[in-house]
Amino acid sequence: MTLNTFKSILFSALFLAISFVGHATEDSDNKDSKEFNAKEMILHHVKDAHGFHLWDWNGHAVSLSLPIILWTDNGLTTFSSSKFHHDDSGKTIVEKNGGKFVKLHEKIYQLDEGASSVNFDEEHHPTNAHRPLNFSITRNVFMMWVSVIVLLLIFFTAARHYKKSEDNVPTGIAGFVEPLVIFVRDEIGKPMIGEHKYKRYMPYLLTIFFFIWINNIFGLIPILNGANLSGNIAFTCTLALFTFIITTFSGNKNYWKHIFWMPGVPVPMKIFLMPIEIIGMFVKPISLMIRLFANITAGHVIILALMSLIFVFKSVAIAPVSIAFSLFITVIEIIVTAIQAYIFTILSALYFGMATEEEHH
Amino acid sequence: MDLITPEFGLVFWTAITFLCLLFILRKFAWKPILGAVEERESGIKNALASAEEARKEMENLTADNERILKEARAERETLLKEARDIKNKMIEDAKGEAQEQANKLIQQAQAAIESEKKAAMAELKNHVAGLSLEIAEKVVRNELSNKDKQLELVKTMLGEKSLTEA
Numbered sequence: 001m002t003l004n005t006f007k008s009i010l011f012s013a014l015f016l017a018i019s020f021v022g023h024a025t026e027d028s029d030n031k032d033s034k035e036f037n038a039k040e041m042i043l044h045h046v047k048d049a050h051g052f053h054l055w056d057w058n059g060h061a062v063s064l065s066l067p068i069i070l071w072t073d074n075g076l077t078t079f080s081s082s083k084f085h086h087d088d089s090g091k092t093i094v095e096k097n098g099g100k101f102v103k104l105h106e107k108i109y110q111l112d113e114g115a116s117s118v119n120f121d122e123e124h125h126p127t128n129a130h131r132p133l134n135f136s137i138t139r140n141v142f143m144m145w146v147s148v149i150v151l152l153l154i155f156f157t158a159a160r161h162y163k164k165s166e167d168n169v170p171t172g173i174a175g176f177v178e179p180l181v182i183f184v185r186d187e188i189g190k191p192m193i194g195e196h197k198y199k200r201y202m203p204y205l206l207t208i209f210f211f212i213w214i215n216n217i218f219g220l221i222p223i224l225n226g227a228n229l230s231g232n233i234a235f236t237c238t239l240a241l242f243t244f245i246i247t248t249f250s251g252n253k254n255y256w257k258h259i260f261w262m263p264g265v266p267v268p269m270k271i272f273l274m275p276i277e278i279i280g281m282f283v284k285p286i287s288l289m290i291r292l293f294a295n296i297t298a299g300h301v302i303i304l305a306l307m308s309l310i311f312v313f314k315s316v317a318i319a320p321v322s323i324a325f326s327l328f329i330t331v332i333e334i335i336v337t338a339i340q341a342y343i344f345t346i347l348s349a350l351y352f353g354m355a356t357e358e359e360h361h
Numbered sequence: 362m363d364l365i366t367p368e369f370g371l372v373f374w375t376a377i378t379f380l381c382l383l384f385i386l387r388k389f390a391w392k393p394i395l396g397a398v399e400e401r402e403s404g405i406k407n408a409l410a411s412a413e414e415a416r417k418e419m420e421n422l423t424a425d426n427e428r429i430l431k432e433a434r435a436e437r438e439t440l441l442k443e444a445r446d447i448k449n450k451m452i453e454d455a456k457g458e459a460q461e462q463a464n465k466l467i468q469q470a471q472a473a474i475e476s477e478k479k480a481a482m483a484e485l486k487n488h489v490a491g492l493s494l495e496i497a498e499k500v501v502r503n504e505l506s507n508k509d510k511q512l513e514l515v516k517t518m519l520g521e522k523s524l525t526e527a
Contacts, residue, residue, distance in 0.1 A: 043364065136370055168404075178398065232371060238375040
């Protein structure tokens with residue numbers, strides 16, 4: 001009872017904070033004056049950002065500003081993204097901790113010593129600024145943490161249910177969670193890794209499955225501005241890296257023998273296969289990374305492109321078509337959220353299974 | 362190109378967040394959930410096994426019961442047969458004995474009757490002989506005392522003789 005009250009207070013506080021911050025950072029948005037550029041809009045939505053633009057109200061952007069954390073030559077530098085006043089073209093200069101910072105295409109640049117404004121070359125790259133190490137809590141990081149809170153709430157509630165109940169019969173949220181957990185165990189863990197070794201990998205497989213799935217779903221919620229975490233290559237790269245590390249460290253003698261000295265083939269063939277197998281070792285996680293990133297990003301791009309049609313044609317008449325098509329794609333994307341999480345998990349499990357497979361001749 | 366260049370900050374936060382999530386969930390969610398599921402599964406397995414055992418036991422019991430019943434039935438059958446045999450034998454024996462006894466009695470009776478009859482006959486003979494002698498004595502005496510009558514008798518006899526001879 002007290003826990004629930006605590007939870008609701010926490011959530012109310014969180015949402016209040018968001019709305020207050022949102023109004024506090026209202027600023028004029030001069031998008032109307034610009035020509036609509038579908039490519040720019042889509043890329044802006046698909047990529048990461050330093051603010052959480054929620055909606056426009058009376059020509060002002062209602063957004064949640066997020067902290068910018070930089071590691072510069074002068075040490076840790078932090079300030080709010082609202083300092084840039086929604087400028088994304090490198091015009092607004094923020095001076096902090098002895099450094100001058102600008103935001104250009106959602107990237108933070110530090111002006112070189114002595115520079116007072118950004119100079120660009122022909123390809124619109126800044127010539128007198130460099131990028132400091134950026135640990136900012138971006139839109140994607142923020143949504144990742146929200147997803148973590150949701151995951152923890154779901155699974156803590158489920159786990160508590162089992163602790164409380166005496167007969168271990170799943171009801172409520174546990175009844176929803178349990179089939180999924182059992183699915184990951186019986187359809188992914190057991191068949192891919194094997195009856196005897198799957199238990200060691202279950203926490204990783206379960207975590208990665210639900211983490212990817214919930215972030216895929218969050219990416220589809222329009223009001224969250226399509227925080228496209230699982231469609232961001234940094235995210236998929238990190239997860240693929242974990243799979244690679246676990247695969248490499250759980251590789252047994254048999255696994256390495258298959259890579260460096262393939263058994264059962266003539267010696268010239270062994271030499272020929274070795275580089276292929278070594279490349280394959282790295283291609284596997286890279287394919288994981290690209291598959292998830294490309295699938296999710298493609299879905300977002302299609303939905304946004306269909307929506308852009310309305311603005312490209314500058315006609316409301318096209319809206320029903322756009323909406324119908326994007327609705328159709330969204331429904332497919334909902335299925336894709338689960339499928340991509342499943343594929344990432346099952347392939348990870350497959351690689352673990354290959355790494356721990358015992359010799360059998 | 363931006364799109365496919367991993368941003369270091371996001372890699373950093375993803376790694377930290379994912380590792381934290383992995384360790385927290387492993388300790389507080391996956392362990393209890395998987396543990397509970399496994400516990401229940403083994404419980405179900407055990408329950409099924411014990412049910413199977415109980416079924417087998419029941420089968421054995423039923424077989425036992427049937428065997429015992431059969432044995433009891435056979436025993437009853439033999440008991441009944443024996444009883445019947447004993448009964449028949451007893452009846453048979455009793456009959457034979459009774460027959461013997463009866464025969465004996467009849468023989469005794471017959472012998473007794475025979476001897477009685479003989480005694481009675483002897484007595485009767487004696488008696489009859491006495492009586493006859495007495496009667497004859499009386500008749501003779503009576504006849505001899507009456508002369509007229511003797512004469513008449515002789516006459517009648519003579520008369521009759523002629524008549525019958527004629």
